[in-house]
Amino acid sequence: MLSEKILEVNDLGVNFHIQDRVIPAVDGVSFSLSKGETLGLVGESGCGKSVTALSIIGLLQTPPARIVRGEILFKGENLLAKNAEEMRKIRGKDISMIFQEPMTSLNPVFTIGQQISEVIMQHQELSKKEALIKTIDMLKLVRIPLPEKVIRQYPHQLSGGMRQRVMIAIALACNPELLIADEPTTALDVTVEAQILELINELKDRMKSAVIMISHDLAVISDIADKVAVMYSGRIVEYADVRSIFNEPKHPYTRGLLEAVPDINMEKGQRLKEIKGVVPRPDEIKEGCRFKTRCDCAGKDCMIKEPPLLKVGTNYVRCWNCA
Amino acid sequence: MSVAGTVRDLRSGGEPLAARILEVRNLKKYFPVKTSLFGKGTEFVRAVDGINFHIDYGEILGLVGESGCGKSTTGRTVLRLLDPTEGEIIFEGQNIAHFSKRQLRTVYKNMQLVFQDPFASLNPRKKIGNAIDEVLAVHGMKDKEQRRERIRELLDMVGLNGEEDKYPHEFSGGQRQRVVIARALAVNPRLIICDEPVSALDVSIQAQIINLLINLKNRLGLSYLFISHDLRLVKYISDRVAVMYLGKIVELAPAEELFRNPAHPYSMALLSVVTVLGSEKNKKKIILEGEVPSPVSPPSGCRFRTRCRYATKQCSETEPEVKCIGDGHFVSCHLY
Numbered sequence: 090m091l092s093e094k095i096l097e098v099n100d101l102g103v104n105f106h107i108q109d110r111v112i113p114a115v116d117g118v119s120f121s122l123s124k125g126e127t128l129g130l131v132g133e134s135g136c137g138k139s140v141t142a143l144s145i146i147g148l149l150q151t152p153p154a155r156i157v158r159g160e161i162l163f164k165g166e167n168l169l170a171k172n173a174e175e176m177r178k179i180r181g182k183d184i185s186m187i188f189q190e191p192m193t194s195l196n197p198v199f200t201i202g203q204q205i206s207e208v209i210m211q212h213q214e215l216s217k218k219e220a221l222i223k224t225i226d227m228l229k230l231v232r233i234p235l236p237e238k239v240i241r242q243y244p245h246q247l248s249g250g251m252r253q254r255v256m257i258a259i260a261l262a263c264n265p266e267l268l269i270a271d272e273p274t275t276a277l278d279v280t281v282e283a284q285i286l287e288l289i290n291e292l293k294d295r296m297k298s299a300v301i302m303i304s305h306d307l308a309v310i311s312d313i314a315d316k317v318a319v320m321y322s323g324r325i326v327e328y329a330d331v332r333s334i335f336n337e338p339k340h341p342y343t344r345g346l347l348e349a350v351p352d353i354n355m356e357k358g359q360r361l362k363e364i365k366g367v368v369p370r371p372d373e374i375k376e377g378c379r380f381k382t383r384c385d386c387a388g389k390d391c392m393i394k395e396p397p398l399l400k401v402g403t404n405y406v407r408c409w410n411c412a
Numbered sequence: 413m414s415v416a417g418t419v420r421d422l423r424s425g426g427e428p429l430a431a432r433i434l435e436v437r438n439l440k441k442y443f444p445v446k447t448s449l450f451g452k453g454t455e456f457v458r459a460v461d462g463i464n465f466h467i468d469y470g471e472i473l474g475l476v477g478e479s480g481c482g483k484s485t486t487g488r489t490v491l492r493l494l495d496p497t498e499g500e501i502i503f504e505g506q507n508i509a510h511f512s513k514r515q516l517r518t519v520y521k522n523m524q525l526v527f528q529d530p531f532a533s534l535n536p537r538k539k540i541g542n543a544i545d546e547v548l549a550v551h552g553m554k555d556k557e558q559r560r561e562r563i564r565e566l567l568d569m570v571g572l573n574g575e576e577d578k579y580p581h582e583f584s585g586g587q588r589q590r591v592v593i594a595r596a597l598a599v600n601p602r603l604i605i606c607d608e609p610v611s612a613l614d615v616s617i618q619a620q621i622i623n624l625l626i627n628l629k630n631r632l633g634l635s636y637l638f639i640s641h642d643l644r645l646v647k648y649i650s651d652r653v654a655v656m657y658l659g660k661i662v663e664l665a666p667a668e669e670l671f672r673n674p675a676h677p678y679s680m681a682l683l684s685v686v687t688v689l690g691s692e693k694n695k696k697k698i699i700l701e702g703e704v705p706s707p708v709s710p711p712s713g714c715r716f717r718t719r720c721r722y723a724t725k726q727c728s729e730t731e732p733e734v735k736c737i738g739d740g741h742f743v744s745c746h747l748y
Contacts, residue, residue, distance in 0.1 A: 280478060283685035283700075361623055361648070364619070367584045
């Protein structure tokens with residue numbers, strides 16, 4: 090138990106300074122991750138899930154963003170205290186990331202082979218030839234047909250699913266201990282999505298990496314995660330293992346999200362439950378619960394005092410009504 | 413469900429009309445691709461390659477498929493935003509496939525479109541009231557006061573009462589999509605082509621728009637062609653569903669029936685990868701191997717055969733015909 094914890098995020102706060110405004114994109118987010126475990130980070134656009142991920146891997150653009158508090162402990166070391174050079178050594182080797190859009194994440198003027206072997210040579214002391222052999226192995230691992238041919242191709246010659254496989258190959262080239270996948274299948278078709286998710290699951294088991302899976306799609310999360318953090322407006326509103334989240338969701342927002350998606354077993358004519366209103370801007374709600382404007386059961390307390398993350402049964406929930 | 417036989421025109425209360433608002437016969441849309449430096453080549457992307465379907469009055473037909481299968485092209489060709497290469501588009505009893513621009517104007521009073529991206533479909537410099545006003549004026553509503561009244565009514569219908577003086581940037585994505593829907597409804601259409609109307613929206617907002625579309629359909633007796641890649645959504649909203657693959661409809665059936673007994677191997681694979689929330693992990697998925705072939709040179713015989721588990725020699729030689737295997741359940745596969 091003791092040595093198992095690979096990542097610990099404590100009270101992370103990130104502000105964006107835009108013109109004269111200060112926007113708290115991430116506000117007091119904490120979670121931890123053990124070896125071989127998958128954390129699902131769910132939420133809608135602007136809830137701070139990608140900003141959290143970028144803070145961990147040290148790719149936040151500063152300015153406008155600024156990490157104002159908290160610590161990110163990776164194997165006991167605070168990543169926020171490291172300088173750019175030290176982060177570069179960690180990134181791609183110990184922690185790597187898969188992005189949503191595989192087209193914009195690959196360099197269009199280099200071949201696939203060059204881009205993968207660059208990562209390998211950067212972090213491991215291998216000759217060009219050895220790196221190339223490793224590259225082909227990686228492409229085989231992510232099940233790309235004819236890897237010897239693909240290494241000489243350019244990104245535009247591959248389909249979206251193939252490009253995402255290349256991204257995964259790059260991310261896994263150095264056996265990272267932590268893999269962050271930011272909406273890795275959102276831009277892909279459902280049948281390709283299934284291929285990619287299966288691949289990530291399989292590689293995770295094989296390499297014993299910890300994974301942070303970011304998605305707005307609860308179905309994807311339920312498929313792949315061990316535990317889930319639901320984010321809303323910069324905060325974690327519910328945090329529990331995957332079974333509790335889907336079988337006994339506690340927070341009204343989690344419940345709403347689950348009910349807003351039509352289920353395949355749903356009766357014809359059954360009305361979809363909607364969450365009323367719109368997602369507020371992160372700086373819009375100054376006091377009380379962040380979800381109060383859209384919550385059906387918001388009471389007097391919810392208007393003035395923000396609830397802490399309370400333990401309710403097996404879940405951690407940020408809601409006065411569940412306390 | 414749609415009513416068989418004849419349906420009275422609800423608005424005029426007069427002549428009984430045919431039960432079908434739209435019938436598409438052998439529709440083809442090919443795009444030429446340049447193969448040589450000089451002029452157009454002889455190769456074509458066969459985006460839509462001979463499809464047949466119909467929509468009844470008051471019915472929602474779902475059209476699903478993955479990117480590049482031709483579902484959006486189908487929607488656009490039906491609307492005549494693209495000229496069909498071949499085939500008939502029979503809308504309210506008239507073949508509109510070769511209508512002129514002028515003739516199409518009357519068609520557009522009855523057929524409208526809602527696009528995927530509500531950010532790109534509204535003019536940022538126009539107040540939303542004016543955007544709707546323009547549509548009304550173009551379609552011949554002369555009286556200004558009457559138009560104003562109609563705009564109020566329309567915005568009220570989509571839950572945006574009193575917002576006519578705002579600009580698009582003042583609205584969120586979901587609200588913009590409401591504006592787009594209000595504008596589509598302005599001319600009192602009977603058929604609306606919805607091309608991925610909620611894909612660009614957040615999950616919690618999607619449900620709002622879907623509920624709105626269903627309410628409006630029930631209230632105004634509309635019909636929809638609902639194009640989407642989201643199977644759960646299509647199942648939920650549609651009466652019947654057509655599954656497209658590489659320019660062809662491979663299966664068409666009532667929604668419940670399709671999801672209970674998918675017959676085409678491609679539909680089976682598609683449905684197997686739809687994750688049921690909270691279900692046990694590792695439920696049996698059919699993972700398709702390989703990639704969608706190029707629509708420039710589709711495989712001979714059945715187009716799905718290169719990825720099909722059941723493919724035989726026959727599949728590469730002859731193209732399967734459409735067979736009826738149950739009540740309104742059509743499939744084009746040699747297995748049946």
